[in-house]
Amino acid sequence: MLYWHYEAEKNMKKKVTFADLARKTGFSKTTISRYFNNADSLSLETQEIIRAAVEELGYKENKLARVLANGRTEIIGVVVPSLYMHYYAYLLSHLLQVGEEYGYKFIVFFSDEDRDTEKKYLSELMAYNVEGLIMISHVTPSKELSKLNVPVITIEREDQFVNSVNANNYQGGLMATRHLVDIGCEVLIHINGDLLTTSPAYGRIRGFREIAEKSGLESREYLTRLGIKYRDIRENMIPIFEDIEKNYSGKKKGIFVSNDTSANVLLNLILQKYNRLPDDYKLIGFDDSPISWEAVMPFSTIRQDTRAIAEDAMEMLVRMMDGRKHRIPIISKSLIHHVIDTELIIRSTTEKKENNE
Amino acid sequence: MLYWHYEAEKNMKKKVTFADLARKTGFSKTTISRYFNNADSLSLETQEIIRAAVEELGYKENKLARVLANGRTEIIGVVVPSLYMHYYAYLLSHLLQVGEEYGYKFIVFFSDEDRDTEKKYLSELMAYNVEGLIMISHVTPSKELSKLNVPVITIEREDQFVNSVNANNYQGGLMATRHLVDIGCEVLIHINGDLLTTSPAYGRIRGFREIAEKSGLESREYLTRLGIKYRDIRENMIPIFEDIEKNYSGKKKGIFVSNDTSANVLLNLILQKYNRLPDDYKLIGFDDSPISWEAVMPFSTIRQDTRAIAEDAMEMLVRMMDGRKHRIPIISKSLIHHVIDTELIIRSTTEKKENNE
Numbered sequence: 001m002l003y004w005h006y007e008a009e010k011n012m013k014k015k016v017t018f019a020d021l022a023r024k025t026g027f028s029k030t031t032i033s034r035y036f037n038n039a040d041s042l043s044l045e046t047q048e049i050i051r052a053a054v055e056e057l058g059y060k061e062n063k064l065a066r067v068l069a070n071g072r073t074e075i076i077g078v079v080v081p082s083l084y085m086h087y088y089a090y091l092l093s094h095l096l097q098v099g100e101e102y103g104y105k106f107i108v109f110f111s112d113e114d115r116d117t118e119k120k121y122l123s124e125l126m127a128y129n130v131e132g133l134i135m136i137s138h139v140t141p142s143k144e145l146s147k148l149n150v151p152v153i154t155i156e157r158e159d160q161f162v163n164s165v166n167a168n169n170y171q172g173g174l175m176a177t178r179h180l181v182d183i184g185c186e187v188l189i190h191i192n193g194d195l196l197t198t199s200p201a202y203g204r205i206r207g208f209r210e211i212a213e214k215s216g217l218e219s220r221e222y223l224t225r226l227g228i229k230y231r232d233i234r235e236n237m238i239p240i241f242e243d244i245e246k247n248y249s250g251k252k253k254g255i256f257v258s259n260d261t262s263a264n265v266l267l268n269l270i271l272q273k274y275n276r277l278p279d280d281y282k283l284i285g286f287d288d289s290p291i292s293w294e295a296v297m298p299f300s301t302i303r304q305d306t307r308a309i310a311e312d313a314m315e316m317l318v319r320m321m322d323g324r325k326h327r328i329p330i331i332s333k334s335l336i337h338h339v340i341d342t343e344l345i346i347r348s349t350t351e352k353k354e355n356n357e
Numbered sequence: 358m359l360y361w362h363y364e365a366e367k368n369m370k371k372k373v374t375f376a377d378l379a380r381k382t383g384f385s386k387t388t389i390s391r392y393f394n395n396a397d398s399l400s401l402e403t404q405e406i407i408r409a410a411v412e413e414l415g416y417k418e419n420k421l422a423r424v425l426a427n428g429r430t431e432i433i434g435v436v437v438p439s440l441y442m443h444y445y446a447y448l449l450s451h452l453l454q455v456g457e458e459y460g461y462k463f464i465v466f467f468s469d470e471d472r473d474t475e476k477k478y479l480s481e482l483m484a485y486n487v488e489g490l491i492m493i494s495h496v497t498p499s500k501e502l503s504k505l506n507v508p509v510i511t512i513e514r515e516d517q518f519v520n521s522v523n524a525n526n527y528q529g530g531l532m533a534t535r536h537l538v539d540i541g542c543e544v545l546i547h548i549n550g551d552l553l554t555t556s557p558a559y560g561r562i563r564g565f566r567e568i569a570e571k572s573g574l575e576s577r578e579y580l581t582r583l584g585i586k587y588r589d590i591r592e593n594m595i596p597i598f599e600d601i602e603k604n605y606s607g608k609k610k611g612i613f614v615s616n617d618t619s620a621n622v623l624l625n626l627i628l629q630k631y632n633r634l635p636d637d638y639k640l641i642g643f644d645d646s647p648i649s650w651e652a653v654m655p656f657s658t659i660r661q662d663t664r665a666i667a668e669d670a671m672e673m674l675v676r677m678m679d680g681r682k683h684r685i686p687i688i689s690k691s692l693i694h695h696v697i698d699t700e701l702i703i704r705s706t707t708e709k710k711e712n713n714e
Contacts, residue, residue: 075464075485083446083550093440096467105431105481108465110453124462126417128432230651268653276632281545290441294587296625296653 086247530564
């Protein structure tokens with residue numbers, strides 16, 4: 001098993017330098033340096049000769065040396081609340097995929113929704129000279145984020161003082177509730193957290209409320225902290241389910257749950273009690289997370305286009321980061337909030353059962 | 358909305374330097390520098406005075422400057438295949454949590470199981486002078502990883518030429534299969550990918566095979582690539598389910614599926630056909646992923662202690678990284694493979710239904 005040791009030693013020795021590349025190509029070290037820091041200032045022919053030499057000699061770039069030369073770390077910091085919610089795992093995957101297409105690397109932190117932890121991570125990220133920051137976690141107020149000396153984009157969280165990209169939650173709330181009305185529900189029910197009105201997700205509540213009022217139907221909102229882990233959500237969902245069973249028995253209930261992870265918990269409670277989804281239960285979630293189609297009974301939901309959100313956030317962040325690299329930094333004075341369309345996905349939990357069935 | 362701009366400008370100006378700290382404390386800049394690079398060489402009293410000044414003046418450490426001074430980036434690279442498999446999302450969360458406790462930051466890449474992409478990422482990580490590497494992705498042979506000039510730990514992948522931490526897959530395979538025998542199954546079935554024998558997960562197949570042979574029962578292995586996305590797995594599982602239905606009808610089937618994501622797919626197919634789990638189907642997965650308890654019918658599984666795996670991997674990696682920082686680097690010549698115990702978790706899909714029911 002000496003192999004590994006030997007190879008490591010061998011690799012340590014054969015470190016290729018700018019001088020080697022200069023010797024090989026006949027160009028000066030300055031030209032080699034320009035190739036790495038501003039390739040466009042060289043002719044295509046020169047670029048090609050150097051590229052070939054880099055490949056042949058197996059030159060390994062030292063990013064840290066580059067960072068010192070041009071201040072660009074090419075690192076973006078991301079703070080995510082957790083990966084327990086399927087939605088976050090999905091969004092993070094897309095962000096990293098898109099970011100890599102732009103040539104950026106990500107330092108990722110999970111804050112577990114703890115403000116002190118998050119504060120520590122933010123100062124760590126600043127110490128690494130990250131070029132930009134994407135905040136998915138909720139706990140640090142946007143006012144504090146705005147004071148960091150780095151471009152920040154938030155996704156689906158309070159964004160009063162920073163640029164943001166959010167799903168059109170309000171539109172999603174309208175669509176979900178209107179769909180429940182359309183399929184003939186008699187009671188409209190919305191289950192959500194105890195959100196602040198400044199949270200983008202509050203738009204789901206506004207959308208529900210607007211349609212509920214317009215419809216003139218009986219309606220009910222259960223707004224209480226559900227948690228992010230399955231067990232917590234289940235524990236908090238049981239009394240809600242019992243209350244619905246008691247108060248709305250016999251009525252056709254249209255239930256709009258704030259996210260798919262929680263909608264799956266409620267669906268399980270119903271299926272575990274009845275062994276099927278009774279006709280008087282209509283259920284729709286939000287996010288189009290994997291669980292919405294991986295559940296034994298795939299359920300209706302409002303699709304958040306996480307790929308589009310990730311792309312839009314990266315595009316905006318790259319523009320902000322590039323602006324800072326001008327000789328006279330361009331720092332936009334007005335805030336930008338992008339809103340990405342949502343889509344109604346109809347699956348078996350809200351299918352209309354008509355006479356023809 | 359001028360606020361953000363103004364704050365950013367203000368922050369740009371008040372950058373605190375070593376000189377400021379020296380002035381404030383009365384110590385030399387060298388002493389201040391020692392505080393950040395080798396605090397233990399100073400008296401506790403001196404440390405406390407400087408710490409107070411750092412806090413009062415709001416000094417922000419520049420990690421990159423430190424890296425140049427001592428070569429420590431405190432960054433670990435992680436390459437994950439995807440977050441579609443619940444197991445990977447879980448393992449990544451734990452790794453990042455544990456790593457943060459050690460004061461390390463993570464640059465995370467998703468390779469999507471593509472070897473060229475992974476090659477590119479590995480060279481990027483090397484260019485950032487990461488201090489260590491944790492590979493969860495499968496596609497780069499360990500021989501190539503061993504040639505990287507940095508400590509590498511692999512988790513649950515081929516590890517012939519590198520240090521690794523794996524679950525005791527063989528033990529898990531034994532336990533799962535023995536459990537199926539114990540509850541009176543007549544046919545033993547194992548569903549897994551077309552694994553190489555060098556993959557740690559192949560231990561699950563060996564465990565199954567050993568018990569199946571010893572038991573003298575009829576047995577069957579379906580070893581074929583299932584995929585990592587739900588839709589792919591479902592598509593590949595349908596013909597397997599049909600084959601089982603056709604060939605083992607009426608017999609009490611004990612089915613051990615290689616991971617919970619795939620076990621959930623099979624459970625859904627069974628539940629969708631029968632609206633319940635028929636008595637002649639006994640099912641057990643592997644991993645104890647969230648889906649195993651979030652499914653409408655929580656299913657039996659073999660628990661991989663991802664937290665313990667993450668802790669063990671970080672501990673081993675930190676030891677390797679520290680070894681390199683000695684004046685004469687300590688590079689171990691022999692490979693270390695740790696194996697972490699698994700645990701049988703019995704839920705409703707393999708409960709014994711005895712006479713007393």
